[in-house]
Amino acid sequence: MAEIENKLKKELVTQFHETAAKGDAAKLSTMLTYSTSLVDEVNERGWSALMHACRNGHLEVAHLLLDKGCNTSLSNKSGQTALDIAKFWGYNSIADLLANPKVTAGAGMWPDGPEENENYFSRTLLNKLSEKRSDSTWLKNKQIDQASVYILFSNLTPLVISLKYEESRKPMLHLCKLHYKDVEHLLAKPEVTCIFLGAELQNSSGGSQIKSSVRKDSAENDGLLAWFALNTNSDATDNFRIKYPDCCFLQPLIPHILNLNQEEAGVVAQARSVLAWHSRYQFCPTCGNDTKVSDGGYKRECLKENCPSLQGIHNTCYPRVDPVVIMLVIHPDGNNCLLGRQRRHPPGMFSCLAGFMEPGETIENAVRREVAEETAVKVGSVQYVSSQPWPMPSSLMIGCQANAISTEITVDNEEIVDARWFSRQQITEILNTQGHPMSIPPQQTIANRLIRQWLKKNSNL
Numbered sequence: 497m498a499e500i501e502n503k504l505k506k507e508l509v510t511q512f513h514e515t516a517a518k519g520d521a522a523k524l525s526t527m528l529t530y531s532t533s534l535v536d537e538v539n540e541r542g543w544s545a546l547m548h549a550c551r552n553g554h555l556e557v558a559h560l561l562l563d564k565g566c567n568t569s570l571s572n573k574s575g576q577t578a579l580d581i582a583k584f585w586g587y588n589s590i591a592d593l594l595a596n597p598k599v600t601a602g603a604g605m606w607p608d609g610p611e612e613n614e615n616y617f618s619r620t621l622l623n624k625l626s627e628k629r630s631d632s633t634w635l636k637n638k639q640i641d642q643a644s645v646y647i648l649f650s651n652l653t654p655l656v657i658s659l660k661y662e663e664s665r666k667p668m669l670h671l672c673k674l675h676y677k678d679v680e681h682l683l684a685k686p687e688v689t690c691i692f693l694g695a696e697l698q699n700s701s702g703g704s705q706i707k708s709s710v711r712k713d714s715a716e717n718d719g720l721l722a723w724f725a726l727n728t729n730s731d732a733t734d735n736f737r738i739k740y741p742d743c744c745f746l747q748p749l750i751p752h753i754l755n756l757n758q759e760e761a762g763v764v765a766q767a768r769s770v771l772a773w774h775s776r777y778q779f780c781p782t783c784g785n786d787t788k789v790s791d792g793g794y795k796r797e798c799l800k801e802n803c804p805s806l807q808g809i810h811n812t813c814y815p816r817v818d819p820v821v822i823m824l825v826i827h828p829d830g831n832n833c834l835l836g837r838q839r840r841h842p843p844g845m846f847s848c849l850a851g852f853m854e855p856g857e858t859i860e861n862a863v864r865r866e867v868a869e870e871t872a873v874k875v876g877s878v879q880y881v882s883s884q885p886w887p888m889p890s891s892l893m894i895g896c897q898a899n900a901i902s903t904e905i906t907v908d909n910e911e912i913v914d915a916r917w918f919s920r921q922q923i924t925e926i927l928n929t930q931g932h933p934m935s936i937p938p939q940q941t942i943a944n945r946l947i948r949q950w951l952k953k954n955s956n957l
């Protein structure tokens with residue numbers, strides 16, 4: 497009996513190691529839910545799953561095994577640790593991870609670990625409280641409440657403070673939180689629009705230090721800490737430098753906007769899109785007359801009596817959202833994906849194809865049309881994966897996986913200057929080789945998430 501058990505266990509360990517060697521993090525994770533003790537099992541040569549992952553350059557698997565508390569100090573029968581193996585085979589990202597797991601775990605972007613389909617810009621620390629937008633008395637009181645938080649944009653770039661995490665090499669950017677007295681002079685300017693963002697969620701990790709003072713200071717206290725945003729088109733840095741010497745407006749906006757902490761990124765996505773709408777839609781789109789801002793900045797109403805925009809259902813009064821399809825196109829063989837280069841991409845960077853949806857189109861048809869226009873590849877079935885607000889200025893990226901039914905590529909040379917099929921192997925190398933001449937967009941982008949999620953899946957699925 498013991499012999500059979502031993503044999504079964506050995507087979508399970510072999511299967512576990514093979515899965516690590518293949519880089520199938522999803523399957524590995526499932527296996528670990530059944531048997532957590534597998535994590536440090538070694539074979540007759542003393543190799544652990546982590547060593548197999550290091551040998552084959554699977555960074556995701558290394559992250560997973562570290563998360564599961566695997567022992568990184570084990571040595572195999574040749575005396576090599578997992579770190580030695582990663583170094584020997586030139587997988588520098590994994591070597592970095594093993595040498596200093598605290599610094600690189602999750603690359604500092606998602607300290608609590610991202611949900612499977614969670615994208616940057618999708619978390620927020622605010623409850624929008626849309627029912628308060630029409631309560632002008634409440635809004636006025638909150639505006640002058642000294643506890644309320646104001647975030648400031650100049651030409652649509654947010655005012656931030658860079659805080660260095662003790663253990664992190666990269667500075668983490670935080671929004672500079674201002675108060676009524678800091679922005680009073682700006683609120684008085686007619687061209688400055690102030691929008692109500694919501695109230696801070698209770699127990700949110702990005703909580704404000706001044707929370708405790710709310711109770712004392714506001715007369716009609718309802719315990720809600722309100723957040724507002726405003727945009728000025730004059731550079732106001734100098735005024736704020738005196739009080740907040742480390743603050744600055746994010747320049748250039750991209751890529752720095754991708755280095756905000758996760759909760760605040762969602763607040764910026766909300767605020768920037770609405771403020772950008774106000775800056776571009778000053779006049780009534782229907783009759784050209786002046787408009788007034790209402791609903792805490794979530795509406796602009798035409799001031800001309802009987803303007804058609806005041807009747808019926810249409811979106812000229814509310815902040816706009818522009819849907820964009822972004823898709824990872826999979827080769828009919830399941831092992832290659834189609835990535836393209838736009839002229840404006842940094843040299844060597846390939847990404848998912850993408851494009852604005854057109855009126856009267858389904859998501860599926862927009863995906864098929866965009867892929868055909870840009871590369872002449874035909875797409876069959878399309879599956880929705882996840883979405884990402886992209887506040888430059890107000891896109892919603894709708895992430896899809898698209899299955900190709902043809903493979904020949906002809907680029908349009910307008911939007912796309914180069915497009916190629918990339919194998920899993922090539923993408924893994926691009927991701928894991930420092931100084932590789934090719935790259936994919938950073939991990940905060942939905943393109944990166946679509947590519948990585950495909951990479952994690954078993955090729956036979």
Ligand code: ZN
Nearest residue numbers: 780783798803
């Ligand atoms: Zn009008």
Ligand code: MG
Nearest residue numbers: 850851866911
């Ligand atoms: Mg296009």
